[in-house]
Amino acid sequence: MISDPNIPAAALDLFGDAVDFIFNEQQSQGEQVQVGGLEQVGELAWEQLKVTLYALALSLLIALPAGVALGHMRRGEGLAISIGNAGRAVPELALIALLAAFLDVGMFSLALALCVLGVPPILTNSFVGVRGVDRNAVDAARGMGMTETEIIRKIELPLAVPTIMGGVRTATINIVATATIAPLVGVLTLGDFIISRNVYGDAGVLAGAILVAVMALALELALAGLQRAMTSPGLRLTRT
Amino acid sequence: MTDVALLLAQVEIRDRSGPPSCQQANDFFCPGWVAENYDRYVDPVLQHLVLVGTSVAAGFAIAFALALLAHRIHWLAAPLLAVTGVLYTVPSIAFFFLLLPITGLGRTTAIIALTAFTLQILFRNIVTGLANVPPEVRDAGRGMGLTERQLLWRAELPLALPEIFAGLRIATVSTVALATLAVFVSGGGLGVPIYEQLTFKTNVIFAGGLCIAIAMAFDLALVTAQRAVTPWLRVTT
Numbered sequence: 001m002i003s004d005p006n007i008p009a010a011a012l013d014l015f016g017d018a019v020d021f022i023f024n025e026q027q028s029q030g031e032q033v034q035v036g037g038l039e040q041v042g043e044l045a046w047e048q049l050k051v052t053l054y055a056l057a058l059s060l061l062i063a064l065p066a067g068v069a070l071g072h073m074r075r076g077e078g079l080a081i082s083i084g085n086a087g088r089a090v091p092e093l094a095l096i097a098l099l100a101a102f103l104d105v106g107m108f109s110l111a112l113a114l115c116v117l118g119v120p121p122i123l124t125n126s127f128v129g130v131r132g133v134d135r136n137a138v139d140a141a142r143g144m145g146m147t148e149t150e151i152i153r154k155i156e157l158p159l160a161v162p163t164i165m166g167g168v169r170t171a172t173i174n175i176v177a178t179a180t181i182a183p184l185v186g187v188l189t190l191g192d193f194i195i196s197r198n199v200y201g202d203a204g205v206l207a208g209a210i211l212v213a214v215m216a217l218a219l220e221l222a223l224a225g226l227q228r229a230m231t232s233p234g235l236r237l238t239r240t
Numbered sequence: 241m242t243d244v245a246l247l248l249a250q251v252e253i254r255d256r257s258g259p260p261s262c263q264q265a266n267d268f269f270c271p272g273w274v275a276e277n278y279d280r281y282v283d284p285v286l287q288h289l290v291l292v293g294t295s296v297a298a299g300f301a302i303a304f305a306l307a308l309l310a311h312r313i314h315w316l317a318a319p320l321l322a323v324t325g326v327l328y329t330v331p332s333i334a335f336f337f338l339l340l341p342i343t344g345l346g347r348t349t350a351i352i353a354l355t356a357f358t359l360q361i362l363f364r365n366i367v368t369g370l371a372n373v374p375p376e377v378r379d380a381g382r383g384m385g386l387t388e389r390q391l392l393w394r395a396e397l398p399l400a401l402p403e404i405f406a407g408l409r410i411a412t413v414s415t416v417a418l419a420t421l422a423v424f425v426s427g428g429g430l431g432v433p434i435y436e437q438l439t440f441k442t443n444v445i446f447a448g449g450l451c452i453a454i455a456m457a458f459d460l461a462l463v464t465a466q467r468a469v470t471p472w473l474r475v476t477t
Contacts, residue, residue: 089413091452180334208334
């Protein structure tokens with residue numbers, strides 16, 4: 001190991017260059033094209049956000065109805081829990097590589113592949129959340145003459161919001177993280193800055209890492225806000 | 241006449257080359273290729289085990305210390321959860337490259353990022369486990385004359401073990417999957433063979449399968465360990 005006293009200073013310089021890369025367009029490593037700057041950053045960020053939102057929407061579409069229905073019937077615990085466990089074991093890089101090896105690559109097939117990471121936490125959490133609703137509350141609702149659909153919509157879903165949103169947040173973090181390596185299969189997201197070092201250089205790589213981290217944290221914050229907004233005021237009081 | 245000769249010659253050439261082999265055709269899975277090449281996966285598997293083992297062990301040591309701190313000083317729990325939450329949210333691949341200017345290429349960088357990822361899962365589970373210990377148990381312990389330290393190690397921690405193990409299982413299995421990304425910072429592991437032949441199906445399936453097998457093996461080991469250290473739970477079920 002080299003004990004160069006200049007390393008911290010050099011690292012700081014690089015962070016400065018990375019910030020510069022984000023805001024100002026510059027020559028690429030091969031000096032053939034202009035790279036960086038807010039325009040390209042915006043383009044790639046938008047692409048990553050789009051893939052993430054598509055995959056998330058698709059995951060919700062698949063997992064939420066299934067999880068809520070199973071939770072409402074209080075059936076299929078083994079299935080809902082073991083899919084959740086299995087989902088965690090899916091190796092991100094192998095998933096993207098499988099996509100490259102087997103499917104025609106495009107926005108839709110990528111979003112579909114990312115569902116493998118999004119479905120399990122949403123399915124498990126919506127199942128656990130709905131099943132965990134106090135039986136007495138459900139019985140009372142039934143006694144008041146609510147139909148099963150009304151019970152789900154007015155009683156179970158509102159009470160399960162915090163748990164379900166926990167699953168949605170985990171799913172989002174998984175998806176946005178894996179969307180970062182999507183440039184390996186030709187969908188250019190912010191990860192392109194990280195993966196194509198020979199084009200963007202060290203400053204570009206670091207800029208990509210900063211941007212990906214910021215995007216993940218921003219999504220997490222947005223979902224936390226959404227969760228607060230969706231939780232009924234009465235529940236909000238008891239939780240804090 | 242010459243046309244026919246040419247055609248025959250071409251047929252001959254094609255015949256001589258024979259049908260493409262399984263790996264040339266990139267078929268779904270080529271067991272023969274794996275049988276001949278499995279030794280190239282030995283090192284990556286060992287590296288993968290080291291990556292995961294070290295990261296989870298380091299993560300557990302740090303999270304355990306932080307959880308004991310938060311257990312004693314309650315107002316620390318919320319900010320610690322927020323900080324570890326940020327570390328959990330930042331995608332590992334971004335984390336790798338944020339560390340790169342400071343720690344350079346190699347296994348250390350990968351281990352630091354993976355350790356940071358495990359912290360929140362472990363911290364939250366240990367804290368929840370300790371918080372869920374029934375107050376009566378604490379009262380009974382105090383009544384028997386246990387000091388706070390004895391109470392923690394003899395009553396609270398043993399009762400929190402199921403939660404702690406649940407956290408360990410989640411953290412370990414997730415880390416096995418995430419460690420495939422260590423290849424981007426030259427951290428080794430099963431990401432290396434996957435990345436080297438990204439579109440060779442047999443390779444991706446076999447390496448990915450090894451990864452899942454490692455995750456299952458770790459999970460099974462943890463379940464077995466949990467059963468061994470919580471004998472009282474076996475009696476009541």
